[in-house]
Amino acid sequence: MKLDQDIVIVATKNKGKVREFEHAFAQLGKQVKSMFDYSDIPDVIEDGLTFAENALKKAKTVGDVLGLPVLADDSGLCVEALNGQPGVYSARYSGEHATDQLNNEKLLHELVQLKLGEDTEQSLLSPASFVCSLVLYNPSSGEHMETSGSVAGWITSDVAGAGGFGYDPLFYLSEYDKTMAELSLEEKQSISHRGVALRELISQLKK
Ligand SMILES: O=c1nc[nH]c2c1ncn2[C@H]1C[C@H](O)[C@@H](COP(=O)(O)OP(=O)(O)OP(=O)(O)O)O1
Numbered sequence: 001m002k003l004d005q006d007i008v009i010v011a012t013k014n015k016g017k018v019r020e021f022e023h024a025f026a027q028l029g030k031q032v033k034s035m036f037d038y039s040d041i042p043d044v045i046e047d048g049l050t051f052a053e054n055a056l057k058k059a060k061t062v063g064d065v066l067g068l069p070v071l072a073d074d075s076g077l078c079v080e081a082l083n084g085q086p087g088v089y090s091a092r093y094s095g096e097h098a099t100d101q102l103n104n105e106k107l108l109h110e111l112v113q114l115k116l117g118e119d120t121e122q123s124l125l126s127p128a129s130f131v132c133s134l135v136l137y138n139p140s141s142g143e144h145m146e147t148s149g150s151v152a153g154w155i156t157s158d159v160a161g162a163g164g165f166g167y168d169p170l171f172y173l174s175e176y177d178k179t180m181a182e183l184s185l186e187e188k189q190s191i192s193h194r195g196v197a198l199r200e201l202i203s204q205l206k207k
């Protein structure tokens with residue numbers, strides 16, 4: 001499968017993801033279009049049990065409508081102390097009116113509740129990882145390519161940083177002694193679940 005066109009269509013309505021894909025594909029001389037450019041295409045119901053299932057559904061739904069190759073990303077946060085939750089439910093963790101802020105508040109509340117009675121001085125509440133599945137779907141052949149990436153860190157109650165999106169402000173990286181939201185776009189892309197999955201996809205496309 002090739003990614004010949006100069007424009008990459010990404011089946012996302014997440015502004016943070018768009019910013020990261022624009023940054024990554026600009027280095028390849030490619031522009032990015034997202035669902036903000038195709039507002040007439042309805043949201044995809046993400047009822048898959050895995051990130052890969054949801055990414056394929058998003059890419060295939062939009063690719064079949066547009067008749068063009070489409071990339072989709074399904075990603076989330078898996079927290080060890082919550083047995084891997086919120087996982088594929090990360091976007092709506094705080095309910096149907098979920099926002100990044102409400103999701104973060106709920107996550108910290110759940111983890112602090114778990115820790116009550118323990119050493120609550122400790123700001124690092126649980127090991128966690130971000131996981132991303134990317135699917136590139138080609139409607140003319142019906143073929144698709146799937147890659148994934150993950151990055152390990154800790155959920156911290158010392159929320160910090162204004163960069164990134166989603167759970168970044170409470171995802172602590174010991175190797176940087178910073179949260180993901182305190183990293184530059186370049187630093188985040190070099191280590192993030194999305195950066196790993198995208199580099200794998202691009203290397204497979206070059207084969
Ligand atoms: O790099 C990240 N840094 C922080 N948080 C992140 C990241 N990557 C995913 N996440 C969280 C945000 C959202 O709560 C959920 C994604 O859910 P997910 O369905 O894949 O994306 P979405 O609904 O926001 O947009 P869309 O489905 O249109 O791509 O995981």
Ligand SMILES: [Mg+2]
Nearest residue numbers: 014046074091
């Ligand atoms: Mg979604």
